[in-house]
Amino acid sequence: MANIANIDVAGGVVRGVRTIDYVPEEFNHRPPRYYLLWLMLPAILLLAAISLYPLVWLVYMTLHEVQLAPGKSDVWAGIDNFSRLATDKKFIRGWLTLFKYSALCLSVEIGLGVLVAVILNNNRFEKILVTIFLMPMMMAPVVAGFLYMFLYNGTFGWYFWLLQSIGLLEGGSILGNRFWAMFAIVATDVWQWTPLIALITLAGLKRVPQDQLEAHMVDGAGPFRNFFSVALPNLYPFLLIAILLRFMDNFRFIDTILIMTGGGPANATKILPTYLFDVSFKFFELGRGAAIAFTLLLLTILLGLVLTKVFEDPTRKIRTEREH
Amino acid sequence: MASREIVRYRSPLRSVLQGLSILFLIFFFVWTVLPLFIMVVSSFKDLLDAFQLPEPGDWGDLGVMFDFKPTGTHYVELFTEKHFGTYLRNSLIASLGSAAVSVSLGSMAAYALSRAEFRGKRDLLFWIISTRMAPVVAVMVPLYVIFRSSGLVGTLPGLILAYTTFNLPFAIWILKGFFDNVPYAIEEAAQCDGCTRWQAFRLIIPLVAPGLGAFIVLCVLFGWNDFLFATIIGSGGAKTLPVATAELVQPVKIQWGMIMAAGVVTTVPMMFLGLLIRRYLVAGLTMGAVRE
Incomplete structure (x- = not known):
């Protein structure tokens, strides 16, 4: 900021000179830490209050039998909440179902998504089709759940009718059948999230070096060969991100499953977070729920570590490779 | 930047692939849009109309979907x-x-x-x-x-x-x-x-x-x-x-x-x-x- 100062010069004093606080070393340095700290502080404090503080609570809850009724105090339980998990069949089945569900979702979504992206890439209608395809992603998962429940309905559902008409289904019900229910919820997830995979792949395809493709073609490679040996290796980092993100979302959001089956029939679609929801908010066994939540969080942190590694690599690596 | 103009020769394989990819795009388009479409249409149907379905396997009767009087009551x-x-x-x-x-x-x-x-x-x-x-x-x-x-x-x-x-x-x-x-x-x-x-x-x-x-x-x-x-x-x-x-x-x-x-x-x-x-x-x- 400008100041007014009196400056001593040889032969006298010059009054009222405009000066600025010129501190040379400050210009070439980042802003001082305390200043940045103050900027950071509100967000960090708020985040700590709504994430670290609950985490402390979660650990506390895993070690206690939590009483929700007023006046009663929590009972120390030691590691009972955890040791009981080891013999809890539903807990173990919940993990298995979660992996089965994710594996089904991811394989179909990656397959379809890559196919859509490859076909759309440089297509005449690319822009408009992409815009149409991303509409399901904007829908609230609850609404998607209801919509598919409506389509699967045994008396007036159009998809039920369709499956019957092509002879896949005899009758009965889709969501009430142990075999079909899993595919039904997978189909809903596939409908909503394949477009995201397609968009990520499309972004990756735009970065496939054209000269490599050309060189390959000049050498006589056909479209299949071209895709598998040039495009696909360039796509791996993008697919990895897509898989990790979708896998995380599969157990982050259970809205659709809660609406459509609630984990049934006979626990066929009871993936672990759904079981956690039941234990905590239906039976209100919060201590046990906390222990289950803790195991889920551990997996999240593990995946997060992998993800941050990947985050730092792909786009940047590709960008720098191109610059050099 | 390499040129994007790659000369593509028409080969039988390429034509077949092109046809298949168009078919797939149409399928994916219908698969994406149909549920949304049914949601919007059903929100304007009254109870009776919403329950109208053709007999299983009766493909000719698909028009039932559009056979209704739009109502905003819902x-x-x-x-x-x-x-x-x-x-x-x-x-x-x-x-x-x-x-x-x-x-x-x-x-x-x-x-x-x-x-x-x-x-x-x-x-x-x-x-x-x-x-x-x-x-x-x-x-x-x-x-x-x-x-x-x-x-x-x-x-x-x-x-x-x-x-x-x-x-x-x-x-x-x-x-x-x-x-x-x-x-x-x-x-x-x-x-x-x-x-x-x-x-x-x-x-x-x-x-x-x-x-x-x-x-x-x-x-x-x-x-x-x-x-x-x-x-x-x-x-x-x-x-x-x-x-x-x-x-x-x-x-x-x-x-x-x-x-x-x-x-x-x-x-x-x-x-x-x-x-x-x-x-x-x-x-x-x-x-x-x-x-x-």
Whole structure:
């Protein structure tokens, strides 16, 4: 900021000179830490209050039998909440179902998504089709759940009718059948999230070096060969991100499953977070729920570590490779 | 840049592939659009029309889908009898409130994180991103107990705070990426011209404004579409649209017409917002890992 100062010069004093606080070393340095700290502080404090503080609570809850009724105090339980998990069949089945569900979702979504992206890439209608395809992603998962429940309905559902008409289904019900229910919820997830995979792949395809493709073609490679040996290796980092993100979302959001089956029939679609929801908010066994939540969080942190590694690599690596 | 003009010779294989890919595109288009279409159409059908289906295998009778008299009763009922106006307002307040808190605090923190170098920065960033990735149900277990004891369950502030658990780390993480792309030289120049540090920070905000806007929209979208927090923490006083929609399911009969209408009311605004921020959508949904 400008100041007014009196400056001593040889032969006298010059009054009222405009000066600025010129501190040379400050210009070439980042802003001082305390200043940045103050900027950071509100967000960090708020985040700590709504994430670290609950985490402390979660650990506390895993070690206690939590009483929700007023006046009663929590009972120390030691590691009972955890040791009981080891013999809890539903807990173990919940993990298995979660992996089965994710594996089904991811394989179909990656397959379809890559196919859509490859076909759309440089297509005449690319822009408009992409815009149409991303509409399901904007829908609230609850609404998607209801919509598919409506389509699967045994008396007036159009998809039920369709499956019957092509002879896949005899009758009965889709969501009430142990075999079909899993595919039904997978189909809903596939409908909503394949477009995201397609968009990520499309972004990756735009970065496939054209000269490599050309060189390959000049050498006589056909479209299949071209895709598998040039495009696909360039796509791996993008697919990895897509898989990790979708896998995380599969157990982050259970809205659709809660609406459509609630984990049934006979626990066929009871993936672990759904079981956690039941234990905590239906039976209100919060201590046990906390222990289950803790195991889920551990997996999240593990995946997060992998993800941050990947985050730092792909786009940047590709960008720098191109610059050099 | 290599040329994009690759000479392609017509070979039988290529023609077959082309035909197949067009067929697949049509299939995928129908698969994507049909449910949306049925939702909209069904929301305008009365009970009897909605239950009309052709006999199994009777492909010629597909026209039944369009054989109805459009009626707006479901929408009218939603807003008069079911008080969807209130829930719409709740949804708006909760999602906008959380977006405002997240982006305002988040942009300051993101700027600071982008400019600062200190030990443990990576750990701090990891903590921030893992907060965002934690499963909603798992976060909710302790949050519910805390909110219950502090009287936040069933209130809009409680819901705003709950949404902030995933929106704030999201905003910090994404906006940090934006500030990383703004050269520090701009701030230096501003400070040479006599700006304070705070003024210099305000000065570069317009440079990230489009992204900032897009991520406010995304934060609104995440809050708006949330069901789990809303059903546990917002139940009672702060019912949002997804919760209200779920409550249309009654033990005796499910009012499908109204549910479809509620679905349209919940979905259409978000689809428009989604189109609005189309350019930032992929970056937003992949936590900034993939840019188009």
